[in-house]
Amino acid sequence: MIIKDLVKLHDPQNQFDVLVKTYEQIEFAWNNKFDVSSAGNKKYNNMVIAGLGGSAISADLIANFLHDELTIPLTVVRGYHLPSFADENTLLICSTYSGNTEETNSVLEEGYKKACTIICITTGGKAGKYAAEKQIPVVAVKAGYQPRYALGVSFFSVLKVIQQIGLIKDQFSYVDKILKLWKENGVHYSAENNAAYKYAEQLVGFVPLIYSAADLTSAVGYRFKCQLNENSKVHAFSGVLPELNHNEIIGWETFNPSQLNIK
Template identity: 35%
Template sequence: MVEKLDQIEELKKLDPKDMYSAVYNLPEQIERAAEVAYNAEIKNISDKIDKVLVLGMGGSAIGGDVLQSVLFKEAKFPVFVNRDYDLPNWVDESTLVFAVSYSGHTVETINSAKLSYSRGASVVAVTSGGVLKEFAQENNLTLVEIPSGMAPRAAIGYVTIPSFVILERLGLISSKKKDIEETVAYLRNKREEFKIEVPTEQNVAKKVAKMMFKHIPVIYAVEEKWKVAAYRWKCQINENSKYPAFYHFFPELNHNEIMAWEAIDNVIKPLTLIFLYTSLEGEMKIRVEFMQEKISARGVPVFLWQAEGNNPLTQFFSLTYLGDFATVYLAYLADKDPFSIGYINELKLRIGQALS
């Protein structure tokens, strides 16, 4: 019997807007994002920046989380992410604010961008158009205009890379050109292993999708700085696959969530666990092996995925690219369109917001 995930023509019928290709073409998207950001005209940015704030919601906000994680060991300034209509009180003329809205119509981001500007902050708009683009143009702000027409979550390259490039161009971080090149090369190589033409038996992305099918995935990041990778998996499972999913990170989860795994079988059996890690050494190795041992003994499927790459940017995308493919495949197994976001759009209409 032919595996469902190997029936390519049938799967295409489940994906009329071709989310699969958006995932497959991520390397080219990252290249284009860098090109656009390097060519953007920098306007009205203070030379006294001492903190960075990224504004965004949903798929547009995760670029801020990635910025924060990738610069964990490098930045000499704090990086914060704000998912709200309002702003922290400390935003001032020494704050560099990235207002990121793929559609340009995200109400929360537009509102907080205008507040940032009113407080004298240096605002950079990253968007494909809409109200945010108009706001940037009207106020002579730095605008990184990215291509439109994608689901925001599929535009992770477009909403992530420009912030790194602008910070580099301002002299606030080291050059990221080689890191971007390495990331693109890694993704191009890896997608040949994950692509739909590779049979399930040899395709780890399809195997992970099958492991998650009819289970509730729990994603653990083995380092706190990579909780953004676990969060990306969770959100992709939610939006692409229409599945519930949960995430946490080490070592914090060993002080609370570890006890949840002592629950009765009826609670534990529907779960499946995925560990994301860069390396397992010392105490962290003991923590992970202990949990793997205890949870596997309960009959819960466990999968470990290790980051690759010589820099944090590549490591992030190496942790998440598998999840991007696997969640599209999980949608196919569940007979779901990986592009559609019915409840999100229904809620936006009820609130009176523009659809993405």
């Protein structure tokens, strides 16, 4: 079956096209105009990025991407509350695509009460309204995507905010390379019998187990697992090296799939 027919059968909303054109999200985010100057020229002790789903994955990817460059600790919050260390010396980035993620909005309000320096990344919603009321800088992002497919907007908006504040060097050369690579791969993965299509065929009937490397690709492995869960509607699991060398790997010594019972 050709790819166009597969898309019609399994992807009636054609999110495949959204993925192929993620470079448009990247271009928007990197060319987006916003003012976060009020958060610059400050000495921060730590940074917190709050978000759920795709917004949290973006934060995980940021942590991997900037692991060798960030000089302050970065914590990702996927819940209702800030860590106890958060205070006036904390940079808090609240990322909620819809603006209505209750956990992130709770952190947003808590951060304001704790006098954190806050940047809000959103399309609007309750978060946008609250930020406007409290005069919190807002990075308005492009609407119209399903949140789990808005990774390009989310990741590169956060990256640009951190750059604008002055915590990292200019990322233009990296972004330019990523854009070129995405466009090239978009053409490649739209062709018949491409590598991704072949791998997908090989995964049919199996439960994927994805291993990645801590601080380098751990967020990529987890993102892959979540995409299989959300989009392919299948179970998938992920583990991170070297931690799994101390526990999970031992289970393979006695693993016998013929004895596996699922109830």
